[in-house]
Amino acid sequence: MVGLTLACALGQHDFKIAVVEAYQPEDINPEDDYELRVSAISKSSQQILQNVNAWQGMLNRRACAYQHMHVWDATGDGNIHFDAADLGIDSLGHIIENKVIQFSLLEQCLQLPEVDWLCPQQVSHIDFSGSLQQVILSNGDVISAKLLVGADGANSKVREAAGIEINQSPYEQKAVVAVVKSTLRHKDTAWQRFLPSGPLAFLPLSDGSCSIVWSAENQRADDLIEMDEPQFIKELQDAFEHTLGKIETVSQRVAFPLVRRHANEYVKPGLALVGDAAHTIHPLAGQGVNLGLLDAAALAETIMQARAQGKNIASLTTLRKYERWRRADNSLMMYSMSGFKNLFSNEQTELSFVRNAGLNLVNGLGPVKNKLMRHALGLEGDLPEMAKLTGW
Numbered sequence: 001m002v003g004l005t006l007a008c009a010l011g012q013h014d015f016k017i018a019v020v021e022a023y024q025p026e027d028i029n030p031e032d033d034y035e036l037r038v039s040a041i042s043k044s045s046q047q048i049l050q051n052v053n054a055w056q057g058m059l060n061r062r063a064c065a066y067q068h069m070h071v072w073d074a075t076g077d078g079n080i081h082f083d084a085a086d087l088g089i090d091s092l093g094h095i096i097e098n099k100v101i102q103f104s105l106l107e108q109c110l111q112l113p114e115v116d117w118l119c120p121q122q123v124s125h126i127d128f129s130g131s132l133q134q135v136i137l138s139n140g141d142v143i144s145a146k147l148l149v150g151a152d153g154a155n156s157k158v159r160e161a162a163g164i165e166i167n168q169s170p171y172e173q174k175a176v177v178a179v180v181k182s183t184l185r186h187k188d189t190a191w192q193r194f195l196p197s198g199p200l201a202f203l204p205l206s207d208g209s210c211s212i213v214w215s216a217e218n219q220r221a222d223d224l225i226e227m228d229e230p231q232f233i234k235e236l237q238d239a240f241e242h243t244l245g246k247i248e249t250v251s252q253r254v255a256f257p258l259v260r261r262h263a264n265e266y267v268k269p270g271l272a273l274v275g276d277a278a279h280t281i282h283p284l285a286g287q288g289v290n291l292g293l294l295d296a297a298a299l300a301e302t303i304m305q306a307r308a309q310g311k312n313i314a315s316l317t318t319l320r321k322y323e324r325w326r327r328a329d330n331s332l333m334m335y336s337m338s339g340f341k342n343l344f345s346n347e348q349t350e351l352s353f354v355r356n357a358g359l360n361l362v363n364g365l366g367p368v369k370n371k372l373m374r375h376a377l378g379l380e381g382d383l384p385e386m387a388k389l390t391g392w
């Protein structure tokens with residue numbers, strides 16, 4: 001998602017780009033079941049995807065706008081409710097299948113004459129010794145480039161080959177994902193209940209069903225995967241307080257181990273990391289790919305500015321601007337997520353009181369609540385031009 005976004009952004013401005021991808025994205029069929037992997041796409045990400053002309057393709061396939069977000073704590077009466085109308089916007093975001101995002105971006109990339117799509121191809125070796133970076137592909141082909149961007153995910157081979165270390169620690173949780181149908185519709189709301197064992201999110205899909213992300217301590221997550229379907233449905237209904245009535249159907253369940261990772265460097269001469277290759281965070285606020293899309297937009301802007309000023313686009317001086325820009329924002333989000341996770345995973349009575357009182361207090365303070373929400377939606381902060389909402 002992040003690599004194709006960057007390729008589209010730069011390809012539109014006549015940069016010559018090769019995108020190497022191991023797996024060919026497939027289009028969805030409207031009759032297909034919903035994919036298990038979905039992303040909550042923020043307003044700033046929507047803006048970026050609009051600017052690379054891929055947004056309409058997503059809306060034409062399947063995307064669900066949500067106008068409300070409701071968060072509450074299982075250990076008390078604390079709750080907070082966000083409403084798009086309070087912020088004067090049409091929605092707080094969209095839930096979109098990752099496959100839909102990937103295919104819509106690819107569709108745009110394929111229309112750009114300066115972008116070469118090399119797929120299915122694996123990066124098997126990288127040679128950093130010359131003045132150009134050389135990438136050796138699994139079929140033996142060699143690509144030479146001034147700038148190599150590692151957008152190859154959490155276990156980035158590019159990052160490893162460049163000798164960039166990561167700071168990492170497991171969250172000691174796994175996220176169990178599935179698609180469920182309940183007797184009541186989701187009311188265009190993204191729901192999240194904080195349980196002592198981890199957050200449970202119900203994310204709205206366009207046919208009225210929900211994609212769930214249930215983060216739980218490792219053993220509990222393994223149990224949730226292994227238990228039979230009637231037992232899982234019962235536990236899910238209880239954990240969600242029957243908020244959307246009975247759960248009628250549940251898809252296959254899959255669990256993802258959750259690890260916080262942050263690369264010690266995002267750049268080297270001739271090299272930059274973006275998206276999960278540079279950082280991974282807890283999915284509790286659905287920010288991972290949103291941060292990655294901001295990386296892509298910031299790197300594109302930095303490179304375009306350098307070219308306009310006749311500077312070397314791949315020099316360390318140019319690339320450090322990108323790193324300084326994005327590292328602070330990503331670190332802030334990463335530490336906020338760890339803080340939230342620890343605060344809400346604690347059953348101590350005093351903490352439970354503070355948490356519930358805090359949620360209710362913020363819920364009652366319109367301006368504070370709106371400020372929090374604007375930040376989460378990517379409407380505030382040092383945003384790249386491509387991510388800024390016009391007319392808001």
Ligand SMILES: Cc1cc2nc3c(=O)[nH]c(=O)nc-3n(C[C@H](O)[C@H](O)[C@H](O)COP(=O)(O)OP(=O)(O)OC[C@H]3O[C@@H](n4cnc5c(N)ncnc54)[C@H](O)[C@@H]3O)c2cc1C
Nearest residue numbers: 001002022039040122123152153275276286287288289290
């Ligand atoms: C359960 C869960 C829920 C989440 N929910 C949200 C959410 O609601 N909102 C949100 O913003 N984020 C969410 N995230 C995070 C989000 O999924 C990631 O941040 C996002 O997928 C990162 O995108 P990326 O393009 O950087 O990397 P990836 O999606 O990992 O893509 C990397 C690409 O590189 C290719 N690749 C890797 N190695 C090679 C190689 N050697 N040769 C060729 N190709 C290669 C891979 O095939 C892949 O296509 C969630 C994460 C989890 C685990």
